Amino acid sequence: MERLNGADLYFETSGAVQGGAGGGNPPVVYLHGGPGYNSHSFRALFGERLDALGPAVYLDQRGAGRSGPLEETEQGADTLDLDTLVADVEAVREFLGAERIVPLGHGFGALVALEYARRWPTRTARVIVVNPWVHFPGLALTLLAEASARRGVPLDDPAGAVRARTPEGEYPPVGSARVEQAFSLLNARDLLNVLHFKDAPSRMHLEFADAEGQLSGAGEVQEALVNQGLWEFEYPPFLQDIVRPVFVIAGAHDRSSYPEQVQWLADLAGADVSVLDAGHYPWLDDEDAFAEALEDALRR
Template sequence: MTTPDEPNSERLNGADLYFEVTGPEDAPEAPIVFLHGGPGYNSYSFRELFGERLAGRRVVYLDQRGSGRSGPLSETEQGGDKLDLDTLVADLEALREHLGAERLVPLGHGFGALVALEYARRHPERTARVIVVNPWVHFPELALTLLREASAMRGVPLDDPADAVRARTPEGQYPPVGEARVEAAFTLLNARDLLNALHFRDSASRMRLEFTDAEGQLIGGGEVQEALVNQGLWEFEYPPFLPELRRPLFVIAGVHDRSSYPEQVEWLADLGGADVTVLDAGHYPWLDDEDAFAEALEEALTR
């Protein structure tokens, strides 16, 4: 096994993946693998802001393919314009094999919840339990949320383009409803301002995360986002797969994260039988109430 606190960059599944392994090598529990969101973000800020609270556990902080300190998509065997959930799940399985771990605890945040859930669905024998924080699982619905919130902030009526898109889509083709909704939302309000308004409980939390991001000097993610969008990300609906999960599922949600709670979370509770804990927090609950998040995570890891 990798020695504690050792940064690694390994060629796994045709990509240069960066990860850091912390905690005791002889820990009896399955290692936690943190799967960041974005898509295209990184694991640096989570480790910096919350890593000390997990010091007694074996934790792997992974920068997913094309993200953070991992190599660019253009240098992968699969190419720079093709990225999908299958590949990200295969990356995680390749990492498990490299670490020599019998099982993992995928801990997915935001978009990273998709990777955690699909890994658990495909590899139940390799998954001890799955934990997701403020998950995104239904992207056309997420796009509608973004459009609704942008319309409210601009003070204009909601104009959902879904019916028009369906009407002009040729028979037999999938109507790109999610993409049209997102384009309409970001026409009303730029993506950064809109997501900031939905994600953060207050400006202090936002500034703390921005300071940590600046300290880490990790920017980008556009290549990953573009590749996923090209593969139809905004039309992706994961809820039909949720009943197939065979491992314990735990959700930690922030009541102030309007991108995830309640609509996205309800899918996991209703179809996945998830155990849901709701905190007085935003999209990054470890920023708003570290103690409450630590308690919720500990319960999810031990219940």
């Protein structure tokens, strides 16, 4: 636990991550999803394989996992946004003394990884994202479509009505309206489980790892980001600004990310895409295939 960028940030390291110029492979910095999840389950389930590929850092992002609560940060909960999360990663890199890093972002964490690479290209060797989320109104529509199908009701996208009643000059909260409608049809946990997991054993495997870690989800992180307009956020226009190599590892059974979210990175960032027979957490479904895809992304 270190006080960095005005927050108590918890992270674990493996290997020699302090290298400067000529100091060996740049460390991989794992950025979990959620938002507000943690790095425990990834390290517990796959850390040994990642550690074998070189130095690694497992970060619990601000307000999540074992890091300090948002209300104890200098910035407070009301100012939590992507800029702050990216600045935290840079603070960790600087503290460790690594010349460059490889951000490895999963789900929502892909957004943090990509923006770090865009903002700090000289500090980024390459960026790797797993089942990324980059277009949140689009993700909200995916959630609504699945919830409608599960309930056996026609898809009723509220986007048109929201735009019609939004005063001129204001941004229509289309994503929020879609999500609210989706979660009114099917609760968030059940809906995401349907979209994320290839099968029930994979879901149970992750739940056991979470139970072992005894880390509750950081609802305050989700709430803070939603209050900042998360469901309206469209990152694709920024993808064209990323100059470092981008690699995507996608699970064909993760319908929250593949193919729509992944396609944005292929089209706009020129990303190299590997598709595995897996869900949102590919290390659960095919650890060897995920390790091979990750090693390929790191070595190419």
